[in-house]
Amino acid sequence: MKKAELVFVPLPGRGHFVSMLEIAKLLVARDDRLCITVLIMRLSIDSKLAAYIESLNDSSYTECIQFIDLPQTSFKQETHPMVFFSSFIESHKPHVKEAxxxxxxxxxxxxxxxxxGFVVDMFCxxxxxxxxxFGVPTYLFFPSSASFLSLMLHLQALRDEQKQDITEFKDSDAELVLSSFVNPIPARVLPGVVLDREGGTVILDYARKWRETKGIIVNTFLELESYAIHSFSDATNTPPVYPVGPILNLKGEDSHVGSGDQRSDIMKWLDDQPQSSVVFLCFGSRGGFxxxxxxxxxxxxxxxxxxxxxxxxxxPPKGGGFAxxxxxxxxxxxxxxxxxxxTARIGKIIGWAPTSGNLITSCNWRLCIALRVEFNIGKPLVWCANCYMPLYAEQQFNAFEMVKEMELARRLYWIIEQNILITKLL
Known part of the structure; x- marks a missing residue:
């Protein structure tokens, strides 16, 4: 049979980009009649992603995956992250078509x-x-949870079909009841972006576009989110949802996580510690205090x-745009x-490290799903040892799902605001 080719359009953000490449590797490994072309949008403000992209030419990627650099675009950088990314993606549409x-x-x-067909990131x-x-279908890659996908589609329907102002949930004690959740969702765990009029318009417009795709590929698996995944079978005006996770690189080969010497030094230090004794603090690609x-x-x-x-x-400095x-x-x-x-004998402070032992994290979905797999490989499920400090995006919602919906984690607190100082951490 004739070979088929997919065009991947990832978001130039580390978690999104790396996850999409993992999907690409899995697909071409399953069928040698498939090849994939990845279109790369350059984002100059993220130097670590740029280093990772540069390393792709020297990596062991199969000949069935190739990369095309798109021309860099220049436009006014907005201070609102969602508006920034929306403008950034829109500016690349003609370049994608030409490429x-x-x-x-x-x-x-x-x-x-x-x-x-095309496979595009949730923000693309x-x-x-x-x-x-080009007369071909589009499939959406959704790197967050199936539960969060359900929530976003629900909020989009409330706005567009029931004409509800989603920003009214801000500072509200309201609870949302969805068929994809066992428990009501408190409004206080909704992502701040959807409660902001400017950012909420952008993200819910994205969600409306998700419904135009041929299918939605979600980085999750049935055993983890069975309730949410089964709920999509009865959903109307929603593309088929395919749980294909966990999408993980358990070998830790990605060069964006640090130099070989740095990684070796970290792993040696971890090997010298008692088993399951290290508390790892990691707050994601945008986590800084x-x-x-x-x-x-x-x-x-x-x-x-x-x-x-x-x-x-x-x-990053305040008021300096998205960084x-x-x-x-x-x-x-x-x-x-x-x-x-x-603390020289017991502690190590670095820019990056692999997951180990107990964890305090920002609760991004990629790390949540990684730990769920790690603790099921010859180990008891000990999620109660892991604590979450949600900082941005859907992380407050992820914490709610892990703690309340799944009862797999310990709650430190639900909401972190810019001016709140957390003084009782452990």
Whole structure:
């Protein structure tokens, strides 16, 4: 049979990008008649993703996966993250169309693969329009949970079909009852972006576009979210949902997580600690704290006296547009005086580390699903040892799902606001 080709359009964010590449590798490994072309949008504000992308040419990717760099676009950077990404993606639509057109022309011939469809990230759903121009279907890759997918489609329907103002849920004690959830969802765990008029308009417009796709690929699995996944079978005006997770790179080969020497140093340090004794603090690609909060976390770690591995980064400056946290140039300036010396035997502070033992995290879905798998590989399920500090995006909702809906984690607190200082961490 003739080969088929898929065009992948990932969001240039580390968690989203890496997960989509894992899906691509799995697909081509299952059928040698399939090849995939990944279109790369460059985002200059994330240097670690840029380094990861540069490493792809030197990696062991199969010849059935190739990469095409799209031209960089210049436009005014908005301070609101959702508006920024919306403008960024929209500016690339003509480049995607041109790249696919040229790619098809370069591979014309009786033995060349036929273009079978697009697979786009949840934030790139406007690329449905480009796929339609080529007369091929679009499939959506949803890197978060099936429960969150259900919630977002529900909120979009409330806005568009029932004309409800979603921002009215802000600071509300209301609860949402959905068929995909066992428990009512308190409004206080809704992502802040949907409660913001400007950002909420963008994300719910995305959700409306999700309904135009041929199917939705979700990074989850039936045993983890059976209630939510089964609920889609009765949903109307919703594409088929395919739980294909867990999408993980358990070998830790991704070069974006640090140099080989750095990784080796971290793993050696972990090997020297008692088994299942290390508390790992990691708050995602956009997780960074101000100096006062860092000092409070440091005090808690020092009082605890147990081994810790802390991924610590400085938050981006306020009012500087959309940006990612950066590494601290001098840790002594942000940590309590003498902290590094007093904890030198039990602690390690780095920019990145693999998951190990007990965990305090921001509750992003990729890490949630990774830990669910890790603790089921020859180990008892000990999620109660893991605590969540939701910081942004859907993380407050993920914490609700892990703690209340699944009873698999311990609650530190539900809501973190910019001006709240958490002083009782452990």
């Amino acid at each position: 696919v057109t040229k790619h098809k022309e370069s591979r014309s011939g009786s033995n060349s693969p036929r273009l079978a 759903s406007s690329m449905v329009d480009v796929a339609n121009d 101000g100096d006062n909060q860092v000092k409070e976390i440091a005090k808690a770690l020092e009082r605890g006296g147990f081994p810790f591995l802390w991924s610590l980064r400085r938050p 990612f946290p950066t590494e601290h140039e001098n840790l002594e300036e942000v940590l309590p005086e003498g902290f590094l010396d007093r």
